[in-house]
Each structure stands twice: as C-alpha cells, then as structure tokens.
Amino acid sequence: xxxxxxxxxxxxxxxxxxxxxxxxxxxxxxxxxxxxxxxxxxxxxxxxxxxxxxxxxxxxxxxxxxxxxxxxxxxxxxxxxxxxxxxxxxxxxxxxxxxxxxxxxxxxxxxxxxxxxxxxxxxxxxxxxxxxxxxxxxxxxxxxxxxxxxxxxxxxxxxxxxxxxxxxxxxxxxxxxxxxxxxxxxxxxxxxxxxxxxxxxxxxxxxxxxxxxxxxxxxxxxxxxxxxxxxxxxxxxxxxxxxxxxxxxxxxxxxxxxxxxxxxxxxxxxxxxxxxxxxxxxxxxxxxxxxxxxxxxxxxxxxxxxxxxxxxxxxxxxxxxxxxxxxxxxxxxxxxxxxxxxxxxx
Numbered sequence: 311x312x313x314x315x316x317x318x319x320x321x322x323x324x325x326x327x328x329x330x331x332x333x334x335x336x337x338x339x340x341x342x343x344x345x346x347x348x349x350x351x352x353x354x355x356x357x358x359x360x361x362x363x364x365x366x367x368x369x370x371x372x373x374x375x376x377x378x379x380x381x382x383x384x385x386x387x388x389x390x391x392x393x394x395x396x397x398x399x400x401x402x403x404x405x406x407x408x409x410x411x412x413x414x415x416x417x418x419x420x421x422x423x424x425x426x427x428x429x430x431x432x433x434x435x436x437x438x439x440x441x442x443x444x445x446x447x448x449x450x451x452x453x454x455x456x457x458x459x460x461x462x463x464x465x466x467x468x469x470x471x472x473x474x475x476x477x478x479x480x481x482x483x484x485x486x487x488x489x490x491x492x493x494x495x496x497x498x499x500x501x502x503x504x505x506x507x508x509x510x511x512x513x514x515x516x517x518x519x520x521x522x523x524x525x526x527x528x529x530x531x532x533x534x535x536x537x538x539x540x541x542x543x544x545x546x547x548x549x550x551x552x553x554x555x556x557x558x559x560x561x562x563x564x565x566x567x568x569x570x571x572x573x574x575x576x577x578x579x580x581x582x583x584x585x586x587x588x589x590x591x592x593x594x595x596x597x598x599x600x601x602x603x604x605x606x607x608x609x610x611x612x613x614x615x616x617x618x619x620x621x622x623x624x625x626x627x628x629x630x631x632x633x634x635x636x637x638x639x640x641x642x643x644x645x646x647x648x649x650x651x652x653x654x655x656x
Contacts, residue, residue, distance in 0.1 A: 368602050371594055376610045378591045380617020383455040383462070384625060385583035386447055392576025393569060395447030396562045403439060403555040405584025406592075410548035413593055421549045422541045430535040431550045432557075438528035439554035440561075442521035449521065452514035454628040459618025460500055460638045461518035466611065466645040467493040468526035486648045493644025499637030543599075547592055608649070612642050 389398040414421070422428065450458050470486055497519075501510050536546065598607040615638050622628040 368598060371598060372602075372607075372610060375591055375594050375598065376613040376617060378586050378594075379610065380459070380614045381621050382583055382587045382614075383446075383450065383459040383618040384621045385579040385587065386458070387450045387455040387622070387626060389576045389579035389583065390447050390451050392571075392573040393580065394566045395444060395451065396558065396566050397569060398576070398580055399440070399443045399447050400555070400558045400562045401580040402443060402584040402588055403551060403558055405581055406588025407548065407551035407555045409585050409589025410544065410551055410592065413589075414545060414548050417544070419542060419545050421545055421552075427536065427541070427546075428549070428553075430531075431546065432553050434528055434532050434536070435550045435554035436557060437524055437531060439551065440557050442524040442528075443554075444558075445517045445521035445524070449514040449517035452511040453518065454622055455626060456619045456622035456628050456630060456634060457500070457510075457515065458518045459615045459622070460634070460641060461515065461522055462618070463522075463611070463615040463638065463641050463645060464493065464497060464519060465522040465525045466648050467641075468523045469529055470648040472526050472530050489644045489647025489649075491644070492647060493641050496637045496640030496642075496644055499633050499640055501637075502631075502633050544593070544596055551588065612646065615642065 386398070389402075393401070422431075446458055446462075449461075467490055470490055501515065595607055595610075619630065619635060619638065623630050
C-alpha cells in the first residue's frame with residue numbers, strides 16, 4: 311500500500327484520539343463567517359483550487375483515487391516482468407518525487423529546512439517508501455497481484471496491534487479486538503489454511519504482509535516524530551519521496567546491472583505507477599482530506615483490494631478461487647471494525 315493511504319489513517323486515528331496532526335491542521339480549511347463582506351482583493355491560489363475541486367465533485371475524485379491505487383498492484387506485476395524489482399521501485403519513486411516537486415514549485419511551497427525534520431523524514435522514507443515498495447515488487451514476482459492487493463488491506467490490522475503497544479492513548483476495546491480477530495480469520499481464509507496453504511508461495515506472501523506491516527510501523531514513527539510539524543503534507547511527502555529516491559539510487563547499482571532493454575509495457579507501468587499512483591494520487595487525496603475530512607478520504611483503503619482483484623482477474627487472467635474474495639471481504643470487515651468508533655450515548 312502507498313504511504314499516502316497511511317497518511318489518511320494517521321489523520322483519522324489522530325482525530326479519533328483528540329490529537330490533531332500537522333496534516334489535519336494544514337489541510338482543514340478555516341470556516342468563513344456567513345456575513346463576511348465581499349472583498350475586491352485578488353483571489354488566492356487556495357480559493358482557486360477550492361473552486362476547481364468543486365467543479366469536479368469529490369465523489370468523482372474519490373473514485374479516481376480508488377482506481378489509481380487499486381491498479382497499482384497490476385502496474386507492479388507488469389513492471390517487474392521487464393525490470394528488476396529494485397530498478398522498478400527506483401523508477402516509481404523518481405517519477406513520484408518529480409511530480410510532487412513540480413506541484414510544490416507551482417504552488418511556491420518550500421521544502422522543510424530544519425535538519426531534525428530531514429533526519430526523521432529520512433527514516434520515514436525508508437520505512438514507508440523504500441522498504442514496502444521494494445517488498446511488494448519482489449513479492450509480485452511470485453504471487454498474483456490480487457493476493458498482493460489483499461495483503462495490503464491488512465495494514466489497519468497491523469496498525470491497531472502496534473498502536474496498542476506504542477501509543478498510550480489508544481486503548482483496546484471489544485470492537486477493535488473483535489476486528490483484529492475477524493481480520494486474522496480473513497487472512498487465513500485467503501491463504502486457504504485448511505488446505506495447508508497449498509498453492510500459495512509463502513515467501514512472496516510474507517513479503518507482501520511485511521510491506522503492509524511497514525506502513526503500520528511507519529505510521530507510529532511519523533505520529534511520534536512529525537505529527538506536530540508546521541509544514542504542509544505536500545511539502546513533507548515531496549521531501550520524503552525525494553529522500554527515498556536518493557536512498558534507492560545508492561542501493562540499486564550495488565545489486566543490479568544496467569537494464570539492457572526497456573520493454574514498453576513494463577516501462578509504461580513504471581511511469582504510470584510513479585506519476586499517478588505515487589505522485590498525482592497524493593495531490594488528489596490532499597484535496598479530498600481538505601474538503602471532506604480524513605475519515606471519508608481514508609475509506610478508499612477498503613476499495614483498493616476490490617479493484618486490485620478485479621484488475622488482476624480481468625486484465626492479467628489471474629486465477630481466483632472462492633476463498634480469495636470471501637477472505638478479502640472478511641479482512642476488510644475486520645479492518646473496518648478496528649477503525650470504527652463506538653457510538654456515544656447521550
């Protein structure tokens with residue numbers, strides 16, 4: 311799963327516990343008094359962006375975001391058929407970083423300056439970008455994209471387990487514990503545990519689940535170290551992707567050789583995943599968080615495995631047994647329970 315999804319989870323759970331993050335403080339627009347006088351002052355960039363967002367309704371943009379991230383696993387599958395997983399991940403990160411840096415230049419936003427922030431973002435870039443993106447790329451060399459997309463949906467389950475240990479304000483409730491149990495049952499259903507996991511590549515599945523765990527660990531780290539910053543999520547993520555690109559640019563030549571060819575389909579997959587799934591999608595989600603709030607924006611998490619499964623079956627002819635979609639639905643139900651809040655009684 312992309313880091314941008316985790317940002318929504320961070321914001322949603324921070325809101326639930328009463329701790330606003332820098333992202334929510336920056337993204338949430340200030341209310342305007344209904345009787346405020348009309349001004350002849352030039353319209354700001356933020357106002358123009360808000361008007362542009364309203365032209366295209368948020369449900370349409372939400373659907374586009376779900377499609378972009380849902381197709382990410384198909385792009386990874388096609389891309390790793392032509393490039394080494396490290397090379398593919400490096401290209402993805404470079405394209406995503408370039409898109410966000412261009413958006414920052416257009417918006418005239420600066421990258422953060424404090425060395426402390428750059429240090430924390432360096433760690434976050436490794437945990438939330440380099441490691442999970444690489445793990446997913448290697449995983450999809452041996453497992454279907456459908457299974458990778460479903461493993462991605464376990465991230466909220468990992469997040470709940472870790473938050474109970476690392477975040478003192480997150481208390482276990484019966485609902486959340488039940489959600490964890492339901493989600494675990496869903497994973498076993500997807501893997502066909504009653505068949506002894508026959509037909510499942512356990513190494514690839516473990517890498518995909520490990521990638522999902524990385525997002526949960528990164529979420530804890532970001533919340534502990536960067537939640538109270540003054541910089542916009544766009545500037546922070548642009549810096550993070552830049553650092554992730556630099557990290558992988560150092561590592562990749564040590565373990566791979568220069569590609570001898572650049573097949574068209576894998577190359578286009580790399581460019582599409584980087585520019586759209588890792589770059590444009592964050593800008594799109596950034597606007598959704600500002601307009602409808604992190605809780606609604608976070609709901610795209612639950613559509614991603616559905617779209618990934620449909621894309622893998624329809625476009626890659628991946629085989630789908632009955633336990634895969636059933637298990638996926640159980641996983642999503644468990645993840646939803648872990649993120650839900652009990653109703654307040656008056």
